[in-house]
Amino acid sequence: MVLNEITKHPRIVIVGGGFGGLELAKSLKKFDGEVLLIDRHNYHIFQPLLYQVATGSIQAESIVFPLRKIFHNQDNVTFVYSNVLSVNAASNTITTTDGEVNYDYLVLATGSDTNFFGNKEIEHYAMPMKNVTEALNIRSLILQNLEVAFLEKDPDKKQALLNFVIVGGGPTGVELSGAIAEFRNHVLHKDYPEQKEANMKVYLVEGKTELLAAMSTEASVNAKKNLLEMGVEIYNDVHVKSYDGELLMIDNGTNI
Numbered sequence: 001m002v003l004n005e006i007t008k009h010p011r012i013v014i015v016g017g018g019f020g021g022l023e024l025a026k027s028l029k030k031f032d033g034e035v036l037l038i039d040r041h042n043y044h045i046f047q048p049l050l051y052q053v054a055t056g057s058i059q060a061e062s063i064v065f066p067l068r069k070i071f072h073n074q075d076n077v078t079f080v081y082s083n084v085l086s087v088n089a090a091s092n093t094i095t096t097t098d099g100e101v102n103y104d105y106l107v108l109a110t111g112s113d114t115n116f117f118g119n120k121e122i123e124h125y126a127m128p129m130k131n132v133t134e135a136l137n138i139r140s141l142i143l144q145n146l147e148v149a150f151l152e153k154d155p156d157k158k159q160a161l162l163n164f165v166i167v168g169g170g171p172t173g174v175e176l177s178g179a180i181a182e183f184r185n186h187v188l189h190k191d192y193p194e195q196k197e198a199n200m201k202v203y204l205v206e207g208k209t210e211l212l213a214a215m216s217t218e219a220s221v222n223a224k225k226n227l228l229e230m231g232v233e234i235y236n237d238v239h240v241k242s243y244d245g246e247l248l249m250i251d252n253g254t255n256i
């Protein structure tokens with residue numbers, strides 16, 4: 001395929017095969033022109049279930065779908081696996097890792113990135129969860145920590161390996177802390193009989209006075225109640241000050 005030659009005008013270039021880009025491309029089924037869907041992955045990620053990949057309850061393959069397959073029955077869509085580097089509005093082109101691409105209309109549906117609120121230290125040490133690789137990294141870290149804790153003799157170091165802190169009590173933080181607690185409550189004693197459930201700690205730290213602040217009061221209250229019953233230790237109305245890869249400092253004086 002020659003990226004900078006338009007075969008049928010108008011050409012709509014959509015960057016991003018997430019929910020937004022996909023919906024748009026599918027809605028253009030009757031469009032009499034060319035649709036180029038560009039993504040740096042050749043699969044769509046169903047982000048709402050990333051937390052289950054991160055806790056090993058489902059395989060990564062269960063939440064990714066090949067973008068090419070989605071458009072088997074839509075001839076006007078061509079998928080291009082490439083990374084978009086810049087937009088050149090004056091010349092109606094974008095620059096990708098595979099060359100220039102011409103467009104008549106351009107849609108940027110590139111999603112969002114994790115917000116570290118300007119804290120470079122946390123950005124360096126914390127583990128975000130926006131894509132499959134990041135979810136698998138979290139899964140590896142959890143399992144690796146449990147393995148290392150098994151052999152660790154120093155009780156403080158052992159405890160540190162068994163402390164899991166989730167910062168952010170929105171939907172993702174609530175789901176992830178709940179899933180890690182479920183793992184602790186139901187799987188740990190089977191796979192790691194030598195580890196005591198009580199020793200594996202799950203903390204959820206949230207700056208607002210309640211969890212799921214953007215949702216209904218009922219959802220917020222129930223989420224907190226259920227997580228507490230599952231043994232998640234919740235800190236509300238506090239902020240993480242720093243994390244150097246070992247010590248997490250909260251502005252209420254708590255260090256984990």
Ligand SMILES: Cc1cc2nc3c(=O)[nH]c(=O)nc-3n(C[C@H](O)[C@H](O)[C@H](O)COP(=O)(O)OP(=O)(O)OC[C@H]3O[C@@H](n4cnc5c(N)ncnc54)[C@H](O)[C@@H]3O)c2cc1C
Binds near residue numbers: 017020043047084
């Ligand atoms: C862990 C988690 C759980 C969530 N749970 C829910 C939920 O339960 N309910 C709900 O409604 N929403 C949920 N969301 C939010 C929802 O997933 C997002 O709002 C939605 O995915 C946004 O869609 P999008 O198309 O804008 O971006 P995305 O889905 O992020 O897609 C962006 C696409 O652009 C591609 N891309 C980015 N930059 C480039 C580039 N330079 N070149 C080429 N390609 C590029 C990416 O590879 C990606 O495929 C969750 C999000 C996360 C992270």
